[in-house]
Amino acid sequence: MQVMVKVFGKLRHYMPAGNSAGIYHLSFDSGETLEQLLKKLPLPEDKPYLVLHNDNKIDTAQFSSTAISESDDIIVLAPVKGG
Amino acid sequence: MSWQQQILRVNLTTGSCNIEPLNMAWANEYLGQRGLGTKYLLEEMDPAVDSLSAENKLIFATGPLTGTMASTGGRWSVITKGPLTDAIACSNSGGKFGAELKLAGYDLVIVEGKSEKPVYLHIENDKVELCDASEVWGKTVWETEGLLQKKYSDPLMRFASIGQAGEDLCRYACIVNDLHRAAGRSGVGAVMGSKNLKSIGVRGTVGVKSAKPEHFMKTVNAVNARMNDREGMSRDGTLDMIDVTNSIGSLPTRNNRQVRFEGTEKLNPNAMQTPNDNGHTNLITNGACFGCTIGCGRICKIDPTHFSVKDKPQYHKASGGLEYESAYALGAACGVDDIDAATYAGFLCNEYGMDPISLGGSIAAAMELFDIGAITKKDTGGIKLEFGSAQALVTISELTARSEGFGKDIAMGSKRLTAKYGYPELSMSVKGQEFAGYDGRSMQGMGLAYATNNRGACHMRADPYESDFDTTEIEGKAAIVKNSQDEISFIDSSGLCLFPGGCGWTLSDYLELVDGACEGNWNMDRLKQTGERIWNLERQFNLLAGLSKADDTLPKRILEEPAEVGIGKGLVCRLGEMLPEYYELRGWDEDGRPKADTLARLGLN
Numbered sequence: 001m002q003v004m005v006k007v008f009g010k011l012r013h014y015m016p017a018g019n020s021a022g023i024y025h026l027s028f029d030s031g032e033t034l035e036q037l038l039k040k041l042p043l044p045e046d047k048p049y050l051v052l053h054n055d056n057k058i059d060t061a062q063f064s065s066t067a068i069s070e071s072d073d074i075i076v077l078a079p080v081k082g083g
Numbered sequence: 084m085s086w087q088q089q090i091l092r093v094n095l096t097t098g099s100c101n102i103e104p105l106n107m108a109w110a111n112e113y114l115g116q117r118g119l120g121t122k123y124l125l126e127e128m129d130p131a132v133d134s135l136s137a138e139n140k141l142i143f144a145t146g147p148l149t150g151t152m153a154s155t156g157g158r159w160s161v162i163t164k165g166p167l168t169d170a171i172a173c174s175n176s177g178g179k180f181g182a183e184l185k186l187a188g189y190d191l192v193i194v195e196g197k198s199e200k201p202v203y204l205h206i207e208n209d210k211v212e213l214c215d216a217s218e219v220w221g222k223t224v225w226e227t228e229g230l231l232q233k234k235y236s237d238p239l240m241r242f243a244s245i246g247q248a249g250e251d252l253c254r255y256a257c258i259v260n261d262l263h264r265a266a267g268r269s270g271v272g273a274v275m276g277s278k279n280l281k282s283i284g285v286r287g288t289v290g291v292k293s294a295k296p297e298h299f300m301k302t303v304n305a306v307n308a309r310m311n312d313r314e315g316m317s318r319d320g321t322l323d324m325i326d327v328t329n330s331i332g333s334l335p336t337r338n339n340r341q342v343r344f345e346g347t348e349k350l351n352p353n354a355m356q357t358p359n360d361n362g363h364t365n366l367i368t369n370g371a372c373f374g375c376t377i378g379c380g381r382i383c384k385i386d387p388t389h390f391s392v393k394d395k396p397q398y399h400k401a402s403g404g405l406e407y408e409s410a411y412a413l414g415a416a417c418g419v420d421d422i423d424a425a426t427y428a429g430f431l432c433n434e435y436g437m438d439p440i441s442l443g444g445s446i447a448a449a450m451e452l453f454d455i456g457a458i459t460k461k462d463t464g465g466i467k468l469e470f471g472s473a474q475a476l477v478t479i480s481e482l483t484a485r486s487e488g489f490g491k492d493i494a495m496g497s498k499r500l501t502a503k504y505g506y507p508e509l510s511m512s513v514k515g516q517e518f519a520g521y522d523g524r525s526m527q528g529m530g531l532a533y534a535t536n537n538r539g540a541c542h543m544r545a546d547p548y549e550s551d552f553d554t555t556e557i558e559g560k561a562a563i564v565k566n567s568q569d570e571i572s573f574i575d576s577s578g579l580c581l582f583p584g585g586c587g588w589t590l591s592d593y594l595e596l597v598d599g600a601c602e603g604n605w606n607m608d609r610l611k612q613t614g615e616r617i618w619n620l621e622r623q624f625n626l627l628a629g630l631s632k633a634d635d636t637l638p639k640r641i642l643e644e645p646a647e648v649g650i651g652k653g654l655v656c657r658l659g660e661m662l663p664e665y666y667e668l669r670g671w672d673e674d675g676r677p678k679a680d681t682l683a684r685l686g687l688n
Contacts, residue, residue, distance in 0.1 A: 008326035010315030021353045022326070047312075050552055052330055057650050075330045078315075080323060081548035081585050 001070050002027050007041065009078035014044050028068060035063035043076065050077045084294040085147040085600035086110050090123075091189045091211060093204060095278050096137065096196030100204075100211040105190050111603065112686065115146035117173045118576035118617035120162030120191060124171075125620060127193075130628035134166040134270075135252060135277040137197035143184065143243070143283065144192075146578025150185035150291045150373070152303045153596045154310065155580035157182045157373025164628065165269030166277075167254045167441065167496050168514045168539045171624040174257065174271045175543070175575060176243075177372030178264030180285065183241040185578075187287025198279040203231065203244075206285040216281040223247065223434045224259040231284050240286045246436030249276035251486035253494040255441035255517075263403025263433040264372065264380075269516060269538055270496075272436045299599035306592040313377045313586035317369055319352035320379045321407035324520070325415075326351050331552065332649010333525040335518055336415045337470045338447040339511045339638070342522045342646045346420025350410050354422055355381070361388055365422055367401045377582055381406060385430070389423040391477045403433050408542070411520030412443025417450060417476055424473035428480040435484035441496055444517025446479055448497035448509050449489075457504045464488040508639045514539035514630065523641045523658070525651025526551035528560040531661045534635045535564065537621035543581060544571055555650055557657050561664040569614035576617060616685040619669075619677050623687065632675040635662060 007015055007022045015022065026040050034053060043049060051058045052075040058066055068074070088105045106123075113119040120142040132138040142162040149159055159181025165172025184192065187208050194204075201220035202213045219227040224246040231242060241261060249256035249272035256272030257265040266272075275281075293299040315323060328334040329347040336344040348354060355366045363386040370380030383404025385392050392398040405413070405426055413425040432439040446468075452458045453468040460467060464482075466489065468475050482490025492500050497510040497517055511518045516539025523530025528547025533540040546567035547560060574581055574593055583592070590610070598605040625634075636642075641656045666673060670681030682688040 006326075006330070008330060009323055010312070012323075013315045013318065020356055021348075048549075050331075052650075055332075055648060055650075055652070057331075077327050077330055077552070079549050079552040080327055081546055 001030070003037070003068055003070055003072050003074060005037070005041065005074045005076065007076045009080050011043065011047070011049055011076060011078040014042055016042070032068060033064050034058065034066035034068055034074070037068055037074070038063065038076070041076070048079055050079055051075070052077070084292045084602060085151060086115065087185065087188050087190050087291070089188060090191040090193060091206070092193045092195070093213070094196045095194060095198040095202065095213070095280060098213055100213065102209060110190070112613070113617060113620070114573065114576035114597070114613055115190060116144045116149070116158065116160045116576045116578055117162065117175070118572065118613065118620070120144035120160060121171060121173065121617065121620050121624065123191065123193060124162050125624050130164060130624045132164065134164040134169060134274060137278070139164050139274055141194040141271070141274050141278065142191055143194070145181050145185040145190055146576055147601050148596055149578030150182040151293060151578070151600055152300065152374065153579060153600070154303070154307055154374060154376040155372065155583055156578050157375065158578050158580050159184065160575065161258055161266040161271040163271055163274045165271065165538065166252070166273045167270040168516050170514050170539060170628060170630055171537050171621045172269035172271055173538060173575070174266035174268045176258070176260055176264050176266040177375070177580060178241070178261035179373045180241040180243045180260035181578070182373040183285045183287050185287065185291060186289060187285050188289045192283070194278065194280060197277065201279045201281050203282040203284065204280065206283065208287060208289055219281055220250065221247065224436050225262060225434050227282055228262060231282060235284065237286055240284050242282050242284045244282035244436070245272045245275045246434060247486065248436045248484060248494070249273055251494065252276055253437060253483070253486065254496040254499070255438040256436050257438045259433055259436050265433065265438070267438045268440065268541065293600040294602045295599050302595045302599040306588060306596060307376060309587050309592060310376060310583055311587040316582065316586055317378045320369065320381045322352050322355060322381065322405060322410055324407040325410055328520060331525055332646060332651055333522045334411065334415050335511065335520060335522050337418045338416060338451040338509065339518070339522065339640055340451070342525060342651065343648050344415035344418070347415070349420040350405070350414045350422055350425065355383070355405070359386060361386055365404065365426060370403070372580070375580065377586055379582060383426055385423045385426050389427070390474070391424055391427040398427065398430055402430055405429055408520055409439040409443070412440045412517070413476065416443045416447040418470035419473050419476050421473035424477050428476055431480050431484045437484060440519060441517045442480065442483060442493070444511060445493045445497040445500055446476060448501050448511065449479070449493060451509050452501065452504050452506060457506055462489060511638055511640070512540055513637060514634050516540050522646065522651065523637055523656040524646040524654050525555065525649050527555055527557050527656060527661070528564055530637055530641060530656035530658055531560055531564045531665060532568070534637050534658055534662065535665060537618070537625055544568055546571065555654055557661050561661050561668055565665055565668045568618055569611055571614070572617040573610050573614035576613070612685065616687065619681065619685055619687055622677060626676060635675055
């Protein structure tokens with residue numbers, strides 16, 4: 001199964017080159033959690049980020065208990081400022 | 084040192100230009116740029132004067148770090164009473180003009196009075212003259228710079244000019260320097276126009292000295308090394324924000340009717356960097372201001388086959404492109420997803436001298452008036468002013484730039500425009516200044532920051548971002564807004580840019596640079612107290628100008644209509660709960676007036 005994950009803001013800099021849209025299709029197995037899915041992305045360990053799952057903000061503590069499905073809308077954002 | 088310790092006073096009524104010593108006691112209390120300019124303005128002028136009268140003063144101010152080796156040390160400000168807000172106006176710009184002014188030997192240029200005929204000011208170190216501007220009056224910013232540059236045959240001469248919008252007293256006219264950087268907000272360009280001052284051209288070669296040169300250069304290198312998170316800003320500019328705000332539901336869309344725009348993918352960094360069907364790519368390269376090691380500026384080209392420019396080869400060249408705020412205001416706020424149309428409207432802002440945020444906000448308000456039938460094609464001169472119409476955006480932007488037809492109404496700003504047609508609640512503004520690209524329902528701290536900002540709605544005078552992205556709960560927001568307002572007041576007075584703060588610097592890095600450049604000892608307590616003093620000084624200006632607690636508010640839409648999606652779904656801005664706590668933290672009474680002991684503590688009594 002696959003799910004689409006969007007990576008926006010400064011985090012895009014940490015993603016593999018050649019994908020300026022920041023949209024990734026990640027494979028996952030039945031029963032996988034958000035925590036396991038996010039480990040498939042090279043997100044920086046020392047930078048904070050925010051995760052939206054079907055338009056709900058998910059706290060880090062909830063990653064391991066959040067189940068995922070193919071139709072999910074998952075967005076990973078870097079908290080930025082100014083502009 | 085790092086202050087030049089002198090100011091240039093230009094009286095346009097008498098034609099005199101005099102160099103005076105800087106009041107160093109004030110420099111030590113208000114640092115420079117925003118703080119020092121406001122101090123001079125309040126000391127020398129009654130805040131109740133008409134902003135477009137000869138009695139208003141216009142101050143061009145550098146900071147102690149402007150023109151130094153410090154990264155981003157090219158910032159300068161214009162301080163005056165703003166015609167958009169009738170409040171204190173302080174508009175900050177980058178480019179190279181500010182550094183050149185400092186290198187010519189001036190901390191401030193104070194312009195007073197009004198010239199009988201159009202003039203421009205020519206500065207070459209201590210040689211200063213007012214010159215007849217009849218050859219450039221009525222010309223665009225770009226034409227003016229070109230003509231004056233040619234006249235002086237000096238490619239290093241820098242200019243800050245108004246276009247026709249400033250001459251025609253558009254309420255949000257800006258002062259444009261270096262072709263596409265601007266002191267953009269609150270209508271400072273209209274004040275310049277009201278004085279018949281077209282441009283300031285400056286060349287400076289006297290240099291800048293820091294108080295502790297060895298310490299300063301060590302600090303410059305050390306803090307540069309700490310700016311270790313700037314790649315994203317260099318690559319995508321501030322436009323990076325548009326996917327973030329859209330995702331969380333904080334991208335004001337169609338005059339804040341919505342908080343998410345379905346056309347974002349056509350305006351975002353990916354759209355800007357990807358060839359379109361004609362093989363044309365909007366982004367050409369990035370650009371940097373004086374001394375900047377980030378380079379967030381966008382240098383862009385409009386597709387020459389686009390309807391807006393296909394018969395206008397003068398717009399086929401590269402120039403300053405969309406940044407987050409202009410993409411929001413000229414795009415999402417108007418429901419327009421055409422990146423070339425929005426880029427063209429942005430070019431017009433630079434060319435004619437208009438603030439793109441207020442232009443977009445005013446057009447969005449007019450589009451809503453059109454949508455509800457409050458105005459018709461009869462009012463607009465035949466323009467179908469519908470949300471989403473790129474053609475309407477282009478046409479009305481051209482008319483506003485030239486102050487023609489319905490463009491004259493758009494040039495009033497959304498507050499006066501919506502009041503004229505009987506729907507003042509449709510102006511998405513605070514104190515008359517249009518919102519920046521954030522919604523106060525999903526970002527509660529930003530709502531409070533908009534409402535309390537001394538110069539009206541603005542995203543650059545407080546830093547509630549991290550907290551707002553973290554939670555919509557309001558606990559602690561008042562303190563975050565208050566404290567960051569004070570810290571930013573200090574940074575805005577230093578000559579440095581705020582963006583290093585998002586690229587790795589902390590407040591201590593700014594402090595170290597100021598301490599290395601300036602005389603005396605600068606520590607964190609002094610930094611925060613200086614910032615708080617500046618904020619309260621601006622508040623004093625506004626109270627004397629006739630503003631009150633009633634002006635610390637938000638449009639009904641943000642206070643009463645819940646957001647429909649995003650992290651703020653179901654929420655309105657809880658300003659009424661946050662404001663009393665904010666006043667208390669500020670040491671103000673319940674009417675928002677600084678208490679006597681607050682003023683005494685800050686040396687403002």
